[in-house]
Amino acid sequence: MLIQHRWINWLSLGLLCLIIFAISADNMTVWDYNRELIIGGEYWRIISGNFNHTNIYHLLLNLSALTVMAGLHYRYYSSIAYTSMILCLSAxxxxxxxxxxxxTHLYVGLSGVLHxxxxxxxxxxxxxxxxxxxxxxxxxxxxxxxxxLFDSSAEMSQLIAAKVLTEAHLYGLVTGFIISPLFVYLNKKKSA
Structure with a gap:
């Protein structure tokens, strides 16, 4: 039962992305990262932009990577730790x-968080x-x-119908390194 419970964390994130994508349907939404609107006070977009996607291929690529990470590391996080990790990485x-x-004026996608x-x-x-x-x-x-150094492939940009924002991958990687000691500590505490 514990193993099934831990999978719920990962499934919930995938479901959130699916729901936001379905609601968006190729239109700008209240979920997308939009620089001008963030500067104008819509601060939630800093986080929520990570959960929308440009098209179904973009969504499926990100959900596939999420599934692989879930398979490798689902057992490491309580629900609170997992939610905190996703919010910290999104921020x-x-x-x-x-x-x-x-x-960068517009951005959507989970890939930075995935890194x-x-x-x-x-x-x-x-x-x-x-x-x-x-x-x-x-x-x-x-x-x-x-x-x-070399940017992403033109084929990937064509597939997701947007330029791949490789800087988001960098920011996700760096944020992961910065906050990882907290999650190592929480995992050791949980295991003890």
Missing amino acids: GVGIGILWLSPS GIIIIGAIIDVSKKYYSGYVLIIGTAAKVIHEQ
Whole structure:
């Protein structure tokens, strides 16, 4: 029963993305990251922009990655810890875009948050002496560095009908590294 309960955290995030995507239906919504509206006081968009997607392919790519991460790390988080992690990563990505990417006016997608989820789970792996965590950390960091130097593929941008905001991946990765000690601590406390 405990294993099934932990999967609910991950399924809930996927369901939230599906619902917001269905509500949005190719229109600007109250969920999207929109720089001008955030500056005008609609601060929730800093977080909520992470949960909408440009099209069904974008959504399915992000939900597939979420499923893989759930398969690897579902057991590491209580519901409160998982929700806190998602909110912290969403805020880190949204604030990163707002402060460090001033030319980005619109943004949607979970990929920045996913990069943070990967890093936090991998660091917990390492703390548990699962050395595959090092592979995840090195691989994710190498991917993000490659994207910063060479951008993402034109094919991916065409598939999701938008430019891939590789900076969001960087902000998610950095936020993941910053907040991971808290989640390592919470995981050790939960396991004790």
